[in-house]
Amino acid sequence: MHLTEEQILKLAPDAASEKAGKGLASPTKWVLREYSERALWGHCQGSGKNPYQTQIDLQNIAFKCSCPSRKFPCKHGLGLLLLHASHPELFHRMEEPEWVKTWLEKRSENAEKKEKRAQEKAHKPVDEKARQRRVNERIRKVNDGVEELQIRLKDILRNGLLNIPEKIYTLAPEMRRRLIDAQAPGLAAMVSELMTIDFESEVWKYDLTDALSRIYLLAESYKHIDTLTPEWQEEVKSLIGFTQAxxxxxxxxxxxxxxxxxxxxxxxxxxxxxxxxxxxxxxxxxxxxxxxxxxxxxxxxxxxxxxxxxxxxxxxxxxxxxxxxxxxxxxxSQDVFAPQACASVAGAMAVFRETVTRNPFVTKMPVIVAYLRLTQQGDELHAMDTDKHTVLLHLTEKARTQLLLITGGKPFAAFLFADAKRWSIKAIWVEQHYHILDNEDDE
The missing domain is CATH 2.40.50 (OB fold (Dihydrolipoamide Acetyltransferase, E2P))
Structure with missing residues (x-):
């Protein structure tokens, strides 16, 4: 597995572990550095008499260390993996010692036991009458919650939207609590999102109307779920908050x-x-x-x-x-490939429109676009393709700085989430290297 420092540091549980891990990514810290096809291990000399034994499962990234740290992964695991990523030639290919082999075998056994338990559970006899009673009670609660939600939404519309910015932080939590009690967590989450609307913007009334309409449409769809296709029945139940085993x-x-x-x-x-x-x-x-x-x-x-x-x-x-x-x-897998990408902003927008037409409950869509540049239009950032088509971006200041430092203003491919108003870039490719952006602070 070829990992970059950026990828490995994403595993750090906190900033202190990240800093400490970097400090241990030095050959002078390790008195033993070895690897096999499935694992990496080493001895890190600490303040005690005996060095810490650190091991990493390379097949399904996991860490174990003899140090007393309660963090996962600890600084030793991060340091060892960082050192291997930057200087693989310092590691010797060897047969796995007993302490590494035992750990890997135990992990394999646990995975097999988990699979066996899952199979046994799947074949375990079910009390159908008791199950059906629980299902019927859940349906009754959801029906009552949906009915009450629609009454509240109609009251909001009758009273007008202009006073909603002042009332939403009281109304939304009340409706959310009622939907949680009604065992409709999906609808409750949609109601909670009403509080994320920017009521300082000029378009808040459109955003609010769009969100309320989507909530009402889902509630109405659930009330008529028996008339829907099996595929849509599953979609609506999932959006409401029903889970599947x-x-x-x-x-x-x-x-x-x-x-x-x-x-x-x-x-x-x-x-x-x-x-x-x-x-x-x-x-x-x-x-x-x-x-x-x-x-x-x-x-x-x-x-x-x-x-x-x-x-x-x-x-x-x-x-x-x-x-x-x-x-x-x-x-x-060592099968490295480049994902298929939309060639332009217009192409990605067309895919988004097609997706929303097929499923109006989609609010954002993952997409990869092959060629973009940053461009400033007034106070706002846009992404521009080769045909000069642009789209508004959500890009934090930190992510913008990262992007400019990595690209130097050159074109880049991007993995992002697209919606009807703006795109949020999550990662970019530059000269076949993949970089994650820190673009999460206000989402």
Missing amino acids: KEEILSGTPVADTWMVLYVHEEKQDKITVQYHWLYGKSSGRYALYLQFLAPGVVPEVTLLPGSFISAEMYFYPGVSSQRVLFKQYTV
Whole structure:
């Protein structure tokens, strides 16, 4: 696996670990530096008598160290991986010592046990009567919540929109709490997004009307769900907040491919950390979104690095143009490829319009554009293609500085999210090198 310093530092749990890891990326810190096809290991001499034993699973990035740190990965794991990325010639290929081999075998055994438990759960007899009672009770609650939501939305429209900026921070939390109680978390999240509207802008009334219309449309679609196609039924239920058992998803037909990890992002949702992993399939040409939910103190089961490549069978959730996936396992791939890209801003906009026409609940779309330049128009930044077509950008000052330093003002390809108003660049390619931008502060 060929990793850059930028990719590795994305794994650091905090700024202090990042700094300490860089400090340990020196051959003088390591009295042992060795590797095999599936692992990397070393001895780092600390203040104690015995050096710390540090090991890294290269097939499914994971770390283990004998140091007392409670951070994951610790500074030793980061330092060892950084050193290998910058100076692989300093490492000797050797047979895995017993302490490394035992750890890798245990990880493999745990993965097999997890798969076995999943299969046993999938074949475990289900009390259908009890299950149906729970389903019926959930449906009743959701129906009541949707009915009450539509009444509230109609009241908002009858009273007019001009006073909404003052009332939204009271109205939205009230509606959200009621929808959470009604077991409709998807609708609750859409209501919460009303508070993110920029009511200082001149177009806030259009943004508010658009958001309210989308919420009402989803509520109305759910009330008439029996009239929809199976594909749309799954889409609406998913948007409302109904979940599907992993076993059901993993029983479907997978899409086997080599996938590039385009982007990884974390968000705090109450006490849970949600990791978003965006990937692109070489042969399928499909975007895939893998979500990982982490309670406080829980170590991620899967570590995917932006700019890396994996081979995996992806199981897509049902729905209209669904992108969310699950997978059972993956292996690191050496099959490096460049994703297919739209040739122009106009081409990407056409894809966005087609996507929204097919599914009006889409608010942003992942897309790769092959050739862009930054251009300033008044106080706002735009991306411009070779045909001089431009689109408004969301770009933080830090991301803008990064982009200019990396590109030097030259053209670049970009992975971004497009919506009807502006694009948000997440990563760029410059001379075949992939760079992640820090473009998250106000999203």
